[in-house]
Amino acid sequence: MLDPYLLTVHTLTLRQLGTAEQLAEVTGQPLADVEANLEKAVADGAVLAAKDKFMIGPTGRTQLDEAYPTAFADIRASDAIRDAMDAFESGVNVQILSLTTDWQTKEVGGERVPNDHGDADYDAAIVDKLARVHEKTARVLAPLVAADPLVDRFLDRIGTALTRAEGGETDYVSGVRVDSVHTVWFQMHEHLLRLTGRERPE
Known part of the structure; x- marks a missing residue:
């Protein structure tokens, strides 16, 4: 390390x-x-x-x-970590990106328009989905958590952001001026890529 x-x-x-x-x-x-x-x-x-x-x-x-x-030689040589990263990239990371788009925009009359956050039920449903993806991510990244405690710290920080979002602090979903779910997820993803020697997917 x-x-x-x-x-x-x-x-x-x-x-x-x-x-x-x-x-x-x-x-x-x-x-x-x-x-x-x-x-x-x-x-x-x-x-x-x-x-x-x-x-x-x-x-x-x-x-x-x-x-x-x-x-990071041991991490990069691990088959379990390689498989975990494959699952992360093709699964939970795609889901987080999609949910972030759904948070920032919504479909009205067949078109995507900026979400004005006037529909509390719509926003709450997205935060609930984010929480479920967060739980799944902890399972997917278990081999990386075991190899590097900083990964677990990222997951904890995402959990903290979700708790604040659930409490009505909506900036903690995707705000750039706070440690939001989106901000900390981006940091975690970059850390994972550097741990494993991968490039960020296009």
Whole structure:
């Protein structure tokens, strides 16, 4: 697995611009450790700093590209993980994308129009479906959860977003300014691709 320094740099491939606090939330690392790792990464030229936010630089991407094959060698050699990823891509990931589209738009008179979220029953049905897909995802990704605790953390964060959406905070379905289901799912998917050495499907 990645050492704490490279894990911090890696987090900037999942959240492409973030504060130390936001990066610590993604990985669960102590904030002080993330801050120290970022300070070193900036000095190394691996990470670029803009006031209190950070983004990965070309040197950081090269460091990760060189580290991934060794750090994730066992994961990439696992048949169970390969099968889990196949099931993830062809199943739950497709379902999440479809449900996100259904959340953002709805069919009216045979045409797709923006969802104004005026139909509480329509929205509640989608959140319920998202929760069922979330439960299924935990089963599909079980081999990856066993191999990398960060995968389980992503699933927990998606569960937290769903709880807030169920409580009426609708931004937590697909909002970009909060850790919504869609935002955290995107981060998790990117992490899975980097773990397994796969490309994002078209």
